[in-house]
Amino acid sequence: MSNPRRPRRQQQRAIDTRQRIIDTAGSLFVTDGYDGTSVGDLITAARTSKGAFYRHFPGGKMDVATAIMHDTLTMDGLLEQRIMLQEVVDIGMILAHRIAHENALQAALKLSFHSNAPDTYGTPWPDWIAFNTGQLAEARRRGELRKFVDAEEQAHQIAGNWAGVVLLSNTLDRHMRNVEARISRMYRNLVTAIAVPDLLPELDFSVDRGRNLYTAFLEAPADPSDPEPSPTGPVEGGPE
Template sequence: MSNPRRPRRQQQRAIDTRQRILDTAGALFVRDGYEGTSVGDLIAAARTSKGAFYRHFPGGKADVATAIMRDTLTMEGLREQRFMLQEVVDIGMILAYRISHENALQAALKLSFHSNAPETYGTPWPDWIVFNRGQLAEARRRGELKPFVDVAEQAHQIAGNWAGTVLISNTVDRHLGHVEARISRMYRNLVTAIAVPDLLPELDLSVDRGRHLYTAFLEGPAEPADQGEPADQGEPADAEEGDPE
């Protein structure tokens, strides 16, 4: 008799292996760069097999980089706030907290500035600029912005200022331990320049803002498991017979 729990174990094993490859790739891309990391390096460091690697990433290293971009540069942790400018600040502070703790996000930032990024595995900056533009347009509708603010230009500048602050902080300090404080100061300067004066005392620009929001997100209630959904009997085992994991 077949074990109905085995497909779920296989699925979880596949999920864990994929995440281990991404975590490993993040660390190697940060240390050695995209071009300095081979598929063989990824397979060995992730303690997986060639077959398992290519089941998850059939396009090889470029697929891994694409997955890092897609999976790590997210808006997770952002919550609806009373003021839209608070949300503008919050997403930048969340990402500042995360980038100081997550190899994959550090790798995503480094990869995003590769000269061939748009053609090879994509880059997040156009999407973030569009996101910023939407936030700022809503802030303008709510009367939070000074009249002279050019929403499209400011959206572009926020992304550029954030990335430049992180990159310079890492280059000068050789670590990201001070990046949250520097990003907090960046946003303080930003809102002082663009927000209507009455709004400034209402905004939380604290250094640990990102940490509080993101840890609250991680500690939030888990969604209940769907007890009625049968296991996918067609999900292949992650490792072939004899494949190391």
């Protein structure tokens, strides 16, 4: 008689293996760089087999980099707010909190500036600029922005300022412990310049804003209507 629980255990093991490879790649890409990390390095550090690695990432290292881009750069934790400019601040603060604690997100930022990124594993900047443009256009519709503000140009500036603050902080400090405080000040200065003055006292620029939102997201009970997660590629069977 077959064991109905076995396929689910195999599926979860496959999901765990894939995530372990991504997390391991994040650490190696941060310390050794994309070009300095080989598939062999990933397999050894992730404690997996060559067969299991290529079942999840048939394109090798480039597929891992692509997965890091798609899996880590998400809008998780962002909540609808009464003031749209608060949402603009919130997503940047959430990502600042995450990049201070997640190697994979640090790797995604580093990879996004690789010269071959747009033609290989992609870069998140066009999507983030488009997302912020939509947020700022809605903020304008609600009367939250000063008249001179161009939504698309401002979205470019937000992305550039955020990346610059994070990269410079990491370069000068050699750690990410000050990133959230610096990103908080960045948004306070930037929003002060573009928001209508009466709105400013209502906005929250606190350093722990991103941490609180993302922690609440992680601790929220699972929605029972959500489908079971499925691994990328075929379900693994047998020892790796």
